[in-house]
Each structure stands twice: as structure tokens, then as C-alpha cells.
Amino acid sequence: KRLRSLGVEMHCRCIQTESQPIGRHIEKVELIPANSxxxxxxxxxxxxxxxxxxxxxxxxxxxxxVIQKIMSSKRR
Amino acid sequence: KRLRSLGVEMHCRCIQTESQPIGRHIEKVELIPANSxxxxxxxxxxxxxxxxxxxxxxxxxxxxxVIQKIMSSKRR
Incomplete structure (x- = not known):
């Protein structure tokens, strides 16, 4: 398990990040800005x-x- | 209501987009690539x-x- 539970978080959610380039296997991506x-x-x-x-x-x-590619993605 | 229900979607989720620049009020952002x-x-x-x-x-x-800003955000 590489991230903590959902809900209101009082800490970072990620414990470890994926090292392999898995761009093609991504359904969606969530971006969480730095915060307190x-x-x-x-x-x-x-x-x-x-x-x-x-x-x-x-x-x-x-x-x-990957983020740039998603941002400019259109159906082929 | 400017988006459809959650779950497995067989159509676009967005019906209408926000016209005002609301960058500062965003907790997180979800990016969904174009798909079938x-x-x-x-x-x-x-x-x-x-x-x-x-x-x-x-x-x-x-x-x-806003996306670029989130991508480079660090806590001040």
C-alpha cells in the first residue's frame, strides 16, 4: 500500500512513489497542492x-x- | 450541479465549466484523460x-x- 487512507488528511498521503513510467496505464490523476x-x-x-x-x-x-500529455489529450 | 454523478462513467462528467479564475480556492484537482x-x-x-x-x-x-502552479507548489 503506497498511500494512506482517504478522508480529511492531516499529513501527506504518499509514503512512496512509483519509479516505473506507468503513464499508459493511468485512468486519472489527482493533483494535491502543497498545504499546511x-x-x-x-x-x-x-x-x-x-x-x-x-x-x-x-x-x-x-x-x-504524463501530466502534459493528459492536459492536451483528445480522443484519437 | 456542474458535473454528473461519480462511479463508472460512460460519458463525459462535465456539463459546464467554471468561467471565473478560482485557482486560490482549489483543494485538489482531478485530471481525466480523453477516453472512449x-x-x-x-x-x-x-x-x-x-x-x-x-x-x-x-x-x-x-x-x-493553475495546474502549473500546483505542480510546482511547495509549502511556504
Whole structure:
């Protein structure tokens, strides 16, 4: 389990981030700005296959590319 | 109500997008890539105040800036 429970959080949700580039397997992505409970912004991706939630590293180049790709995505 | 119910969606979730720049009031943002059920990507923001969900226009400049700002956010 790489993230904590849902609900009102008083700490960061991510414990560990995904190191593999899993961009193609992502159903949706949640962006949580840095706030008083967590000093870095957090990215939580939901996987298509099993709806598993995994945390992504906001500093990783492949993650930034995935976000850009989603932002400009249109159905082919 | 500017978006449809949660759950497995067979259509776009957003009906209407927020026209006002509400960046400062956003608790988190969900990015949903374009898929077979919805031809454009969708951005759903949850507001800090009341946890209301509002849809944002992915083409709007202020929305792109909000996403960039969140991506680079650190606690001050």
C-alpha cells in the first residue's frame, strides 16, 4: 500500500512513489497542492486495470510529461 | 450541479465549466484523460470551502497556469 487512507488528511498521503513510467496505464490523476499538512504537492494516479491508486513523483520528468500529455489529450 | 454523478462513467462528467479564475480556492484537482467515453480531457477541481466539485476548461489559460502552479507548489 503506497498511500494512506482517504478522508480529511492531516499529513501527506504518499509514503512512496512509483519509479516505473506507468503513464499508459493511468485512468486519472489527482493533483494535491502543497498545504499546511504536507510540504510537497502530491500526485495520485488511479490505474485503469484494477483502480489501484499509486503515488507519482512530481519531480520526475516522465511524470511531468504524463501530466502534459493528459492536459492536451483528445480522443484519437 | 456542474458535473454528473461519480462511479463508472460512460460519458463525459462535465456539463459546464467554471468561467471565473478560482485557482486560490482549489483543494485538489482531478485530471481525466480523453477516453472512449469522452472526447476531451476533463479537469474537476474540489473547492476548499465546501468540497464542491467544479469542472474547469482545459483550454483556458488561467486553468493551465493553475495546474502549473500546483505542480510546482511547495509549502511556504
Amino acid at each position: 499538512h504536507c510540504e510537497q504537492m502530491e500526485i495520485i494516479a488511479t490505474l485503469k486495470k484494477n483502480r489501484e491508486e499509486v503515488c507519482l513523483d512530481p519531480e520526475a520528468h516522465w511524470v511531468k510529461r | 467515453h469522452c472526447e476531451q480531457m476533463e479537469i474537476i477541481a474540489t473547492l476548499k470551502k465546501n468540497r464542491e466539485e467544479v469542472c474547469l476548461d482545459p483550454e483556458a489559460h488561467w486553468v493551465k497556469r
